[in-house]
Amino acid sequence: MGRQPCCDKVGLKKGPWTAEEDKKLINFILTNGQCCWRALPKLAGLLRCGKSCRLRWTNYLRPDLKRGLLSEYEEKMVIDLHAQLGNRWSKIASHLPGRTDNEIKNHWNTHIKKKLKKMGIDPVTHKPLSNKTEETQAQPDEQTHQPLQEQQQQQQQHQHQQQPIPVEKDLKFEPEKEQNREPETSVESSTITEEVKEEDQIMTPLFDSWELMNEFCTDEAPIIEPNEILVPSAPSSTSPTTTTISSSTSTSSYSNSSNFLEDLLLPDLEWSDDYNDTNFDNNSSMALWDDDFIGSWNSLINGDGDRKQVFDAPINQYPRVIMDSDSWDYGLF
């Protein structure tokens, strides 16, 4: 009958994670991969519920995460996607590799909302704010927020002009469609989209195509097995070859010890023999953990300075993560 409960919650620790706990979690996942979250805490020696472990891993410790503030480009993406999808943060996050739904949600609530309001845009409807809507609609709408596109669909349905677009269609980010929007329904959105499109051209090397991005979903990423983790070991002038990742910093008030991952039972993290044999061209070779990324993670975990600064680089300088389905086929993951 059914399954065992997630956790008995008795004697389980709550609140901020400590460096020690992070160490255990990382260590366990790197060694064993992600197994079922329910069993993980026990196996990893953690007094946490599986849910908490999953959250900690997916939102903070996962190696393919970008850290730091969202770039302007990412912000625009979020705004545009929010106009289409509403508060479906995980869907929005799936379009922004390396970003988590939690991160985007927080950023939306703390930064973007204010920004839009300042610009005179209703962050809920993405329409220009009138005094009336600002005062009387903002709060109630928040509860019953409908994505702009859905509102449009309803309008369209109402007008019997065309068949409704299936909701799932929303999940595809289609810049072309943006252009076809009726101006009065997405003034800001289309403006943003145009800017995004401009940037898109610049960003093409990162996001090979919108199609590619649409297909990428962090949630769909295969489980990373330890023997599948690729870490460059080739000498680099800019980054040490060591894969040592040291003590983490976070709100969990980590120690400044730089020996964090020295203690980890890291699997042999070496170049895969296949690494240079992939069909990626060398200039755009991708790895889960490339030099820059390892450096960034080192910085993050070492706590050397403001972690936000570590990633305060243009998006095209972010470490790349596997995001095209072909990659899975070549044993990189």
Add this chain to the structure above:
DNA sequence: AAAAACTACAACCGCGCAGAT
């Protein structure tokens, strides 16, 4: 210098869905 107010974000909570039994 200290207290209050504000900000940012990690973490928690509760719910719903999908799948296991």
Add this chain to the structure above:
DNA sequence: TATCTGCGCGGTTGTAGTTTT
């Protein structure tokens, strides 16, 4: 088929850090 759990999602809370008074 019914029951129950695992997991993921979105909303909310707690708290550390920062700024203002």
